[in-house]
Amino acid sequence: MQVTQLQMARDEATRRGITLTDTDVTVERDRTLKQIFVDVDPKEYESVMDQLLSQQRLTRREFAMVIETNAFLRALARPTIQGAITDANLLEAFNTMYGQRVRVRHIAVNNMQELQAAQKRLAAGEDFSAVARSMSRSPISKDVGGEMPPFARTTAGIDAAFAETAFALQPGQISNPVNAGGLFHLIKLEEKLAPRTQKFEDVKNSIRAEVEDRALIEAVRVQRREFAERALRNLRIDDPILGRQFDQKLSQANSRSKDRAAVAQQLKAKQEQDARQAAENAPPPEPAPILPPTPESTTRQASTSVTTQPATTEPAR
Numbered sequence: 001m002q003v004t005q006l007q008m009a010r011d012e013a014t015r016r017g018i019t020l021t022d023t024d025v026t027v028e029r030d031r032t033l034k035q036i037f038v039d040v041d042p043k044e045y046e047s048v049m050d051q052l053l054s055q056q057r058l059t060r061r062e063f064a065m066v067i068e069t070n071a072f073l074r075a076l077a078r079p080t081i082q083g084a085i086t087d088a089n090l091l092e093a094f095n096t097m098y099g100q101r102v103r104v105r106h107i108a109v110n111n112m113q114e115l116q117a118a119q120k121r122l123a124a125g126e127d128f129s130a131v132a133r134s135m136s137r138s139p140i141s142k143d144v145g146g147e148m149p150p151f152a153r154t155t156a157g158i159d160a161a162f163a164e165t166a167f168a169l170q171p172g173q174i175s176n177p178v179n180a181g182g183l184f185h186l187i188k189l190e191e192k193l194a195p196r197t198q199k200f201e202d203v204k205n206s207i208r209a210e211v212e213d214r215a216l217i218e219a220v221r222v223q224r225r226e227f228a229e230r231a232l233r234n235l236r237i238d239d240p241i242l243g244r245q246f247d248q249k250l251s252q253a254n255s256r257s258k259d260r261a262a263v264a265q266q267l268k269a270k271q272e273q274d275a276r277q278a279a280e281n282a283p284p285p286e287p288a289p290i291l292p293p294t295p296e297s298t299t300r301q302a303s304t305s306v307t308t309q310p311a312t313t314e315p316a317r
Contacts, residue, residue, distance in 0.1 A: 002065040004231040005224065009072035018075050020068075028071035070220055077219035085211055093211050094200050096153060101193040102166050105146035107131055108138040108183040115177055115184045122174065128188045137183060150193055162187070 013020065033045050040048060053063055094100075105128055109115050114135065121131050129145025136142040153163050159180035169175055169189035178185045232250075237243040 001228065001231060001235075002062050002069070004235060005227045006065050006069045006072075008227045008231065009069050009076070012076060013072050016076065018072075020071055020075060024075065025068050025071045028074065029067045032067060032070070069224065073220040073223045074216055077216050077223065081212055081215045081219065085208065085215065089211060090204060090207050091200065093207050094203065095195065097207065097210070098195040098198045098203070099152040099154070100167075100195055101150040101152045101155075103150045103190045103193060104148055104166050104169075105129060105132060105188045105190060106138070106141065106148065106162075107136045107146055107186045108141075108181075109135060109185075110137055110183065112184070115186070118186060122186070128174065146188075147190075167192075 030042075034042070036052060037045060037048060049060075049063075053060065056063075058066070107118050107128070109118060118131055118135050121135075122128060129147070132146030133142060136146050138146070141148055151158050151163070151166075153167060155163070161178055162180040162185060165175050165178045166187050166189060169187065171189050171191055173189055175185075175187040178187060237246055
């Protein structure tokens, strides 16, 4: 597969008139090792290579083919990336990298019954902060109408799903329910705050380089997957021994992929089960205070005949 994908990349580069030098391959190798060994001195790369290759089940020759293939794929992808990145893309990346913040209010409840009650009150036009004060389970923000201190996408202690939902909202917009931290949340975006410590124009060029590099990495990944799929469809192995070995390795790879998918599904099911148990074990909401009757209500009650029926309960849907 490594040989086949490398040959496909070479053929595509030749078709487009793209040439690759030894320097291009060396630069690709250095870039790859720097991404893999983030905290390792470059002088130590060779000493830790064997551990990497063992983990990836690669020989040094196979690793060299991977690097050369990626160098070709990067050269093929570069013309499609250059000119495709707009100032809007750069501004979005700037806001992510340099800490655009949001100020939100939220209502945190224990279960779907409380969530539906909160949504019903909001739909009826009740003020978000008022509903938060009376219903939210957050001891920190409840008394201030659900308001949270401004936070960025990367602020420690903020659930990733909560943060991504908040940043996707427009000012004044209320989110769909978000399951985060064992509670159900309704989030209202009050405002988006610009980064405080850096100017966009001062770092625009470095951001462009970062965004282009990320786009190239993704383009290389996509093209390599496409080559692999094409190779599997078209590859013919005439030697019976090599054919059996290849089929065995392909079966093992597919089995590992299925195992990873099964584990991911189990983790998701466990998270959902934990959330249900947390909701079932949560204490019931505090009853509303009983107010003394007014003279007017007492008069109405005395003058109205009411026939009571036995109370019935219906399972929550």
